[in-house]
Amino acid sequence: MRPIRAPLSALLVFCAATHTARGDWILAASAALNHDNNVGNAENAASMVSDSRAEATVSLRQQMPFGDGFSLSAGGDLSGQIYDHLSGLNNASVEGILSLKKKWGLGAFAPWGRAGISLGRVDYDDGYRDATLYSASLEAGKRLDERWNLWAKYAVEWRRAAPAASDLDDVSSDVFSQHGETFKIGVQYSLSERMSITLGSLLRYGDVVSTTQADAGIYANSKAVAPDPTFGPGAYAYRLLGTTFGARLGLEYSLTAHSLVGCGFQRLDTRARGGTDYGDSMPELTWNYQF
Amino acid sequence: MKLKCFTATLGLVLGCAALAHSAELRVLVKDRNGRNIGDAVVLAVPADARSAQHTKVPQDAVDQVDKQFVPYVKAVFVGSTVRFPNSDNIRHQVYSFSPAKKFELPLYAGTNAPPVIFDKPGVVVLGCNIHDWMIGYIYVSDTPFFAKTGPLGTASITDLPPGEYRVRIWHPSMDRAEEATNRQIVVGAEPVVNAEWQLGLKASFRVPRVSGAASPSYP
Numbered sequence: 001m002r003p004i005r006a007p008l009s010a011l012l013v014f015c016a017a018t019h020t021a022r023g024d025w026i027l028a029a030s031a032a033l034n035h036d037n038n039v040g041n042a043e044n045a046a047s048m049v050s051d052s053r054a055e056a057t058v059s060l061r062q063q064m065p066f067g068d069g070f071s072l073s074a075g076g077d078l079s080g081q082i083y084d085h086l087s088g089l090n091n092a093s094v095e096g097i098l099s100l101k102k103k104w105g106l107g108a109f110a111p112w113g114r115a116g117i118s119l120g121r122v123d124y125d126d127g128y129r130d131a132t133l134y135s136a137s138l139e140a141g142k143r144l145d146e147r148w149n150l151w152a153k154y155a156v157e158w159r160r161a162a163p164a165a166s167d168l169d170d171v172s173s174d175v176f177s178q179h180g181e182t183f184k185i186g187v188q189y190s191l192s193e194r195m196s197i198t199l200g201s202l203l204r205y206g207d208v209v210s211t212t213q214a215d216a217g218i219y220a221n222s223k224a225v226a227p228d229p230t231f232g233p234g235a236y237a238y239r240l241l242g243t244t245f246g247a248r249l250g251l252e253y254s255l256t257a258h259s260l261v262g263c264g265f266q267r268l269d270t271r272a273r274g275g276t277d278y279g280d281s282m283p284e285l286t287w288n289y290q291f
Numbered sequence: 292m293k294l295k296c297f298t299a300t301l302g303l304v305l306g307c308a309a310l311a312h313s314a315e316l317r318v319l320v321k322d323r324n325g326r327n328i329g330d331a332v333v334l335a336v337p338a339d340a341r342s343a344q345h346t347k348v349p350q351d352a353v354d355q356v357d358k359q360f361v362p363y364v365k366a367v368f369v370g371s372t373v374r375f376p377n378s379d380n381i382r383h384q385v386y387s388f389s390p391a392k393k394f395e396l397p398l399y400a401g402t403n404a405p406p407v408i409f410d411k412p413g414v415v416v417l418g419c420n421i422h423d424w425m426i427g428y429i430y431v432s433d434t435p436f437f438a439k440t441g442p443l444g445t446a447s448i449t450d451l452p453p454g455e456y457r458v459r460i461w462h463p464s465m466d467r468a469e470e471a472t473n474r475q476i477v478v479g480a481e482p483v484v485n486a487e488w489q490l491g492l493k494a495s496f497r498v499p500r501v502s503g504a505a506s507p508s509y510p
Binding site: 024025026028030032059061063065066069071073101103106107108110114139141143145146147149151153186188190192193196198200248250252254257258259260262264284286288289290 | 359380381382384386388395398418420421423424494495496497498499500501502503504505506507508509510
């Protein structure tokens with residue numbers, strides 16, 4: 001956890017600075033239980049490893065609305081994930097976020113746009129996945145009425161990790177440094193006063209990591225390769241360039257004005273260079289709370 | 292001096308006599324399943340317009356607590372001034388697009404927002420431009436005889452002078468026009484008049500306060 005202490009301290013200083021600038025505190029929390037049938041993104045059924053994980057996030061923001069519908073937000077998220085079996089993937093992360101939102105008009109149905117940047121650090125139990133995370137995003141949305149809500153988001157993200165220890169000399173071992181661009185769209189519809197359904201879709205292009213048993217075909221198309229003992233002896237992580245298509249269907253129920261519980265199902269399909277294709281299915285249970 | 296004393300005494304006696312003959316209208320509002328409906332506004336319009344004169348226009352307030360308007364429904368007499376104190380420790384930006392009153396208060400904290408005069412009868416829907424889920428209603432009544440039901444679905448209009456009244460109900464979620472609830476009620480010698488309404492309510496969809504797992508985060 002030592003590597004995330006510095007970013008955490010920076011985050012606290014950042015929040016305190018914005019607080020003195022007279023922002024409004026916003027505190028939120030979320031938790032989820034989910035199951036991934038292909039945690040390592042393996043193509044072959046024999047290499048697929050499934051696992052369940054619990055995750056929790058606490059978000060703290062300072063919101064500073066100012067004239068003409070602009071609102072500046074600064075703050076951060078503190079998150080953790082615990083896996084049932086793959087304990088090397090247990091991680092804690094801290095992320096600082098700065099965003100500027102603009103509403104074109106008054107009211108809940110005014111269209112809005114948001115530009116944001118984030119800087120984070122994630123620390124894994126296995127150590128070699130530890131990384132610094134950077135991202136920039138553009139979002140826009142519009143609530144059509146009390147029942148329909150639409151939004152879209154484009155994000156570009158970078159992940160910088162130290163090259164993993166490797167016995168392979170002819171290829172980079174910098175597997176966990178990645179770059180990617182993601183475009184998401186979503187629509188939410190209120191089924192009743194308390195229940196809503198959300199459908200989301202994503203398209204991502206960039207680096208992906210597939211962990212599998214040694215495979216000469218994947219090796220030939222990889223940008224980097226390194227042993228990945230978290231998935232067992234003989235497992236290798238391959239960094240490939242790929243395109244991911246995803247969809248998520250979720251159902252949420254308002255327990256109170258402050259909290260939601262939900263269930264969702266996400267499917268991701270990736271086509272990576274060299275014909276490496278894999279899929280992930282992830283059912284999940286979620287809880288969200290906003291103070 | 293004697294004339295002034297006589298006039299004051301006469302006024303007091305007439306006033307007491309009028310109060311002695313005034314009645315109370317007790318209303319119970321239920322939905323079609325027999326459940327009590329709170330936040331319904333009961334309005335009694337006298338057939339004799341003179342009964343509605345000389346009414347003091349009070350100053351009212353709609354507070355903002357825990358990022359909600361409190362009360363959710365406020366009934367005021369036309370011409371009333373309403374303040375919007377902010378009891379939250381964050382800023383709000385209250386507005387309304389309603390034809391009965393269009394206004395927009397600037398971002399503010401505390402109690403220093405200028406009061407708003409509601410000079411036209413009708414329903415005013417309140418919102419906050421920072422917190423989209425906040426919604427509240429001000430019913431601007433064209434009669435001084437009105438009340439709002441509590442959680443038990445009951446409301447009481449006191450000091451009704453004798454006479455005929457057209458009584459109607461309004462609720463933010465009612466499934467028909469307010470005029471469809473009109474009923475003729477006669478206030479006579481009885482000190483208390485009881486009446487009951489049954490309203491159909493439609494689903495009340497509101498902007499959710501909490502962002503879901505896959506929804507855009509707030510703020």
